[in-house]
Amino acid sequence: MRIAIAGYGTAGQASAILLSAQGHDVTVFEQSPEPGPVGAGFLLQPTGLAVLERMGLAGRALALGQRIEELHGTTPRGRAVMAMRYRDRREGCFGLGMTRGALFELLRDAHAGASEVRTGTRIAGYDAATRRLADTDGRVHGPYDLVIAADGAHSVLRGGCGQHVRRQSLYPWGALWSLLRIDDWPEPDRLLQRYAGTRSMIGMLPVGTRPGHAGRWLTFYFSLPGEAVEHFDDAGVVAMKARVAEIWPELSPHVAHFAHAGQLQRARYRDVVLARPHHGPLVVIGDAAHAMSPQLGQGVNMALLDAAALADALASHSDLAVALEAYRRERHAHVRAYQRMSRWLTPLFQSDRTALGWCRDALFGPVGRVPGARGPMLRILTGELRHPVQDGIGQIANDPYSPGYTGSD
Numbered sequence: 001m002r003i004a005i006a007g008y009g010t011a012g013q014a015s016a017i018l019l020s021a022q023g024h025d026v027t028v029f030e031q032s033p034e035p036g037p038v039g040a041g042f043l044l045q046p047t048g049l050a051v052l053e054r055m056g057l058a059g060r061a062l063a064l065g066q067r068i069e070e071l072h073g074t075t076p077r078g079r080a081v082m083a084m085r086y087r088d089r090r091e092g093c094f095g096l097g098m099t100r101g102a103l104f105e106l107l108r109d110a111h112a113g114a115s116e117v118r119t120g121t122r123i124a125g126y127d128a129a130t131r132r133l134a135d136t137d138g139r140v141h142g143p144y145d146l147v148i149a150a151d152g153a154h155s156v157l158r159g160g161c162g163q164h165v166r167r168q169s170l171y172p173w174g175a176l177w178s179l180l181r182i183d184d185w186p187e188p189d190r191l192l193q194r195y196a197g198t199r200s201m202i203g204m205l206p207v208g209t210r211p212g213h214a215g216r217w218l219t220f221y222f223s224l225p226g227e228a229v230e231h232f233d234d235a236g237v238v239a240m241k242a243r244v245a246e247i248w249p250e251l252s253p254h255v256a257h258f259a260h261a262g263q264l265q266r267a268r269y270r271d272v273v274l275a276r277p278h279h280g281p282l283v284v285i286g287d288a289a290h291a292m293s294p295q296l297g298q299g300v301n302m303a304l305l306d307a308a309a310l311a312d313a314l315a316s317h318s319d320l321a322v323a324l325e326a327y328r329r330e331r332h333a334h335v336r337a338y339q340r341m342s343r344w345l346t347p348l349f350q351s352d353r354t355a356l357g358w359c360r361d362a363l364f365g366p367v368g369r370v371p372g373a374r375g376p377m378l379r380i381l382t383g384e385l386r387h388p389v390q391d392g393i394g395q396i397a398n399d400p401y402s403p404g405y406t407g408s409d
């Protein structure tokens with residue numbers, strides 16, 4: 001097939017690799033003149049790592065990133081709110097902190113057609129009748145047998161799904177992010193978070209190496225109301241540092257160098273729900289189809305899972321309509337479960353509802369120790385809630401979670 005992919009983020013990159021390998025004629029359009037990583041770092045879950053393994057990239061990812069064994073969140077007084085260890089899900093299970101740059105380059109280097117990506121081309125719309133794409137400079141591309149919209153949370157192409165777009169609202173809160181080089185960070189295998197009510201949350205996620213830079217890196221994030229993110233300025237930097245000093249004083253030396261707002265990246269997130277992610281020869285994947293709050297750290301994983309499921313569906317069904325419906329069925333339960341969870345859990349960590357913070361601090365720890373609740377909580381963390389292969393990692397031939405695994409690439 002002649003396939004167009006709009007967007008060269010994780011979903012677009014992974015789709016380009018998998019579909020080119022199936023022999024399709026793939027053309028990628030990316031709005032940035034020089035595609036590169038957007039954002040700081042992220043947590044890859046076992047589900048996402050399994051897709052990289054299938055692509056022969058897990059060994060390299062493990063070398064570039066940082067194994068994360070536990071998510072640990074406390075109040076400023078040191079009371080544990082969240083303490084979830086991956087190995088309690090199953091022996092040898094872990095997450096992987098990575099810089100965006102490391103994953104971007106890993107996928108780009110694995111994509112034989114990377115040099116032909118049509119950069120600086122912002123797709124403006126799609127004409128279902130002619131199966132062509134138009135860009136913002138008035139150029140027309142196509143026709144294509146299949147158009148994959150992988151143009152992220154603020155997608156223009158998902159509008160092609162018409163009435164199937166059920167929700168695309170902005171979350172009221174956002175965050176500031178930055179990469180910090182700290183070679184001697186004392187907790188290299190734990191994602192640490194500190195919560196002061198629901199209005200303040202700070203995180204430190206070890207993410208390993210950063211392309212073009214020496215040393216070991218962490219992602220620092222700081223929660224703020226959406227308006228404050230939009231208008232974040234140099235005075236905001238001073239206020240942020242004062243808040244860090246109040247609720248996580250040990251972190252102060254690591255953020256002391258921030259003097260200008262431009263040193264931090266701003267993030268707002270959307271809650272996107274499509275009743276059906278395809279319409280005619282258009283299919284929407286990744287954040288374009290199901291952007292959510294990053295609270296559960298699943299978005300990159302979802303993008304990888306979408307790309308793998310779409311490639312499988314296209315390989316299994318020669319009729320495009322049947323293949324796209326098979327893709328929807330394969331991803332539906334998993335995507336819906338995390339959309340709901342994300343919508344439900346985010347206000348417990350980012351909102352003006354103080355009482356929710358009290359409930360969280362009082363209940364999360366004890367509930368997490370109840371045998372019947374611990375399993376589902378761990379499954380949510382690892383990305384395996386309503387995943388078709390709930391214990392899937394162990395079923396993958398060259399298992400990155402096996403002792404002695406060295407990577408297949």
Ligand SMILES: Cc1cc2nc3c(=O)[nH]c(=O)nc-3n(C[C@H](O)[C@H](O)[C@H](O)COP(=O)(O)OP(=O)(O)OC[C@H]3O[C@@H](n4cnc5c(N)ncnc54)[C@H](O)[C@@H]3O)c2cc1C
Nearest residue numbers: 007009010011031042043123152267286287294298299300
């Ligand atoms: C602050 C923050 C923290 C996060 N932390 C985590 C985490 O810890 N773990 C996790 O798994 N996920 C995390 N996520 C979510 C994750 O970043 C996304 O889910 C993931 O990047 C989605 O990949 P994507 O390819 O669908 O979209 P994107 O990565 O957004 O890529 C979209 C691409 O399309 C391009 N594009 C957009 N519009 C057009 C157009 N019209 N024409 C051509 N090109 C276009 C963009 O330039 C971009 O390159 C986080 C998100 C945020 C905001």
